[in-house]
Amino acid sequence: MESAALQRRSDVAVDAGGLPRRLAVAFAGLFRGGCPLGMVLLIAALGFLSLYPMGMLLYGSLHSAPPGLAGEYNLDGYAALATTENLIVLANTVGISFVKTALSLALAILLAWIVARTDTPARGTLEVLITLPFFIPPILTATAWGMLGNAQVGTINLVWRWLTGVEWPIIDVFSYGGVIWHMMQYSTPFIFLFVVDAFRAMDPALEESSRMSRATRGQTFWRITFALMLPVTTSAFILSFIRGIEAFESPVFFGTPVGIEVLTTKIYALINHQSQPQYQSATAMGFAVMVLMFLLVAWQWRMLGGRSFTTVTGKGYAPNVTQLGWKRWITFAICIAFFVATVALPVGQLLLSSFFQFFGFYQLDMLTLEHYRGVWNNRDFWAAFANTMLLGVCGATATMALGAIVAYVTTRTRWHGRRLIDVLAWLPWMMPGMVLGIGFLWGFAMLPGGIPIYGTLWALLLAYIALGTPVAVRVTSSAYAQISNDIEECSRVHGASWWQTLWRILVALAWPAFAVGWVLTFFGIMRELSASILLYAPGSEVLSVVMLKMWTGGKPEEVSVIGLFMLVLVLLFRWVQLRLIKKRISTL
C-alpha cells in the first residue's frame, strides 16, 4: 500500500517537471514494492564499499600470505592474539578510549546545553570556536602540546616553575593523561557537533510538562532532556569510543615514548616495524577490534529498539532558552576556557612558530615569512589542494546523499533488509583505518583490469565515501529519529510525492544535521591518510599525503602553515553553515 502511494505521488512529481525532480522520481521508483530494486542496488553499493575490502582483509587474516602469494589457510593470526601482552594492550586501549569518551561526552553535553539552551553571551561565536579543535590536524596539535607540556622544558612547566619556584612539573603530556587529553580535543567537539542541534530540536513542551509535574530542573534534565537525546548521545558515544579505539596519533606521539601501547600502535608495528610485515596478525587484530565494536553497536540497537525519541512534531514551538542571569558569565567562561585550552594555546604556538625559522625558537634573527612563501610556491601543495577540494566536495556530498538514503531506509521504513543495510554502513567505522586502507588497496588492485579504479581519483573517492558513510548515517538517522511520523504522513495526505516529502519535510527539518555531517565528512576527507597513502598515484596526491611528505622532509613549520590555512577554511565553512544555511531553513 505504501509503495502504491509512493508510485502515485511519483507520477504527480513527474508532471511537476524538471530534470532533477525526474531523476529523483526515477530513483524513488526503484524502491517500489516494499523490497525493490533500489534496496538491491543499495545493498550492492554498500557491499562493494565495505564488504569487498573487508572480504580481502578476512582472507588476509585466514591465509598465511597476503592476496597474490602462495600460502595456506590457518588460524595462526587469531591464535597469536591470545597472549598476555595483547590483553594488556587491549585493556590499555579500551580504558583510554572509555575514559576520554566519557569525559568528552560530559563536557560536550555541557557545552551544547550552554550554546543551545541558555542565554550565554555570544553563543553563535562560541559554537564556532568550540568546534575548531576537531579540524586541526592531530600531528600539529601533538607537536604544539609536546612543546607546551613536556616535563623538562615545556612552556607551561617553565611558567609554573617561574611562578612557584618548585622543580617538579605541573603537567607531563607524555603520559596516560596526555594521551587522553589530546584525544579529548578531538572527541569533545565531535560529540558537541552531534548533540548541539539535537538540543535545539527539542520541543520545550515536554520539559515544561515535567516541570508542571513538580520535577526539579535536574530531574527534568535527566528524565526528559537527556532521555530524549539517547539516540544522539549513544550514537555519538559509540562513534567517539570506536574512534578512540582506532586513534593512532595521540598514543604514538604521547604514549609510545613512555611504553604505553594500544591496539593501533601494535598493528602499525606489525605492518611497518618488521622485516616481514605481519599482515595476517594485523588483519586478525583488526577483526578482533571489529567484533568488540559490533557488540557495542548491538547493545545500542537493543537499548534503543522499540522506543520513541520524537521531539520534533507538527506543533509549532520555539526552543526553550534558560535565563541564567549573572550565572551566564560562568557558562561563558567555561566555553572560553575550553577554547583557550584546546585552540588558543596549541594554535597560538603554531601561529607564532610559523613566523620563525624553527618551531619553538623565538629569536628576532629567526623571524621569517619563508614558510608561507614555501607553501605558496609549492606546486605539489596546490595540485594536492585542488585534488583534495574536488574529492572533498564530491565525496562529502555523495557520502551525505548515501548516508541520508541509508538512514531513511533504516529509520523511516520497515522494508526487508534494512538491518543489513545498517550493518553494512557501520562496518568501515569498526575496522581500524590503517587496516582498512590495506583492504582497499588489495580490493581495488585485484579488480579486473577493465574497471578503471585502481590508481585513479576514483579509488580515493570510493574509499572516502566508505569511510565517511557511518558518520553520515549516524548524523542523519539521529536527526530523523527526532522527527515525528505525523509530519511526514501529513505531507503525503496533502498530495506531496515521496521526493517532495523527503525534500520539504525530512531534509528541511534535518538540514542542520546534514550540514554538520557534510562538514564532518569534508574535513574527514581532508585529513584522511591511512587509505590515501596506499591508494594515491602520481598525479593524484592529496593534502594529507603532501603534509606527510613535508613532515618527514623536516618541514613541520610549513605543515603548520597548511594547518592554519585549513583552520581558516573551517571558519569559512562554519560561517556559511551557521549563517547562510540557517537562513535557508527559515525560508523552506
Added chain:
Amino acid sequence: MLRRVLVAVAMVMAMAAPAAGQTDAEWQKVIAAARKEGRLVLYTASIGSPFYKEVARTFEAKYGIRVEALEARASEIRERVRIEQAAGRFIADVHHNGATTTWLMQQEGALQPHGGVPNARNVMPPYEADDVRLPSDVTSFVILINRTMVKEADEPKSWKDMLDPKWTGKILADDMRALGGGAVFFAVTHDLFGKAFHEKLAAQKLVFSRDLRNNERRTARGEYPLYFPFVLAYYTQIKNLPVKVVIPDEGRLYVRFDLAMLKNAPHPNAARLFMHHFLEVESQLVYANAGYSPVVKGVLERSSPDMRPFLATKAMGTTVPERQTEMLELAKQLYK
C-alpha cells in the same frame, strides 16, 4: 685473508663485466629507446626528500624523459608493488628503497635484472652493485647533542660513552625494535660490542620515539641532551639550532638505499638510463652536499667543505638483511 681478497676481486670483476662489455653504440641504442618510451614511473621510499627530485629534474632536462614519482614508506611501497604485480598491473619501472627491503623484494621475485648500466663500474667499496641492485645513496647515523646542555668535555667520544650513568634517563633514541636507524644501531653495535653492551644501555632508560624529525627538534629545545642515531643528512637543515653532530671514534653507522628495476617494467630503457643518471657524479654530488655518502668515485673530493669532514669519517657498519628478523627479536627482548 687471501681468500677474501680473491672473492672481493671476483665480485668487482663480475660487477664490472656487463658494463665493460657494453659498447658505446649499444648504450646509445638504450638512450634512443628510452627517449622513445618518453616517461618512467619511480616508486621511492625516500619520502619527503628533495634530493631524488633534483636528480629526476636534471634527468628530465638532459634526456627529455618525464619522471613520475610515488613516495611512500618502505613497507607501503613494498606492499603496493607486491599486490600490483600479483594483480598483473605492472605500473612502476624503478624501485628506490632501503637495501634490506630491496633484498627482500628480490627474494620475492619483484625485481628483474637491469641489463647493465655503464656507471655501475664507478661504484666504490664498501658498496656493491650487481645485475639487479645498484646502490644509490647512503644514509649515515651519528649522535646529536644539545650544545647548551653538553659541555665539550662531556661529549661522547665512543658509542660506549652513552653507558655513563650521567646520561641515565637523558637519552632520546630511535626505536631499536623497529626497522630504521635504531635497528641498524642495534645490529651493528651488538655484533661489535656484544649483548652486554645493550643490557647496560637498556638500563640507561632510553626514551624511544620514531618521530625522527621531531626528535632532533626536541633535542635542540633541550628536552634531552643526547639523541641517537641521528640522520647526518638532516643536519644541514638544523645547523642554526643549538645542536652539534658527534661522530664517535668507532665511526658512523650507515644504511644503503638501492635502485632496482621492477619486474615487467613498462619502460625498461628509461629505467635503465635513469639508474645510470643516478650514479653520475653530478647526481651523487646533490646527495653528498646534503650529507649522504656518495656511492661512486670522484664525488667526495668535490663535495661541500661543510660536509666533507663528516663523510670522510669511517663507515662503521650496516645491517645484514638475512639477520634482520633475528636482530629485531633480540632487541625486543632487551628493550622492553
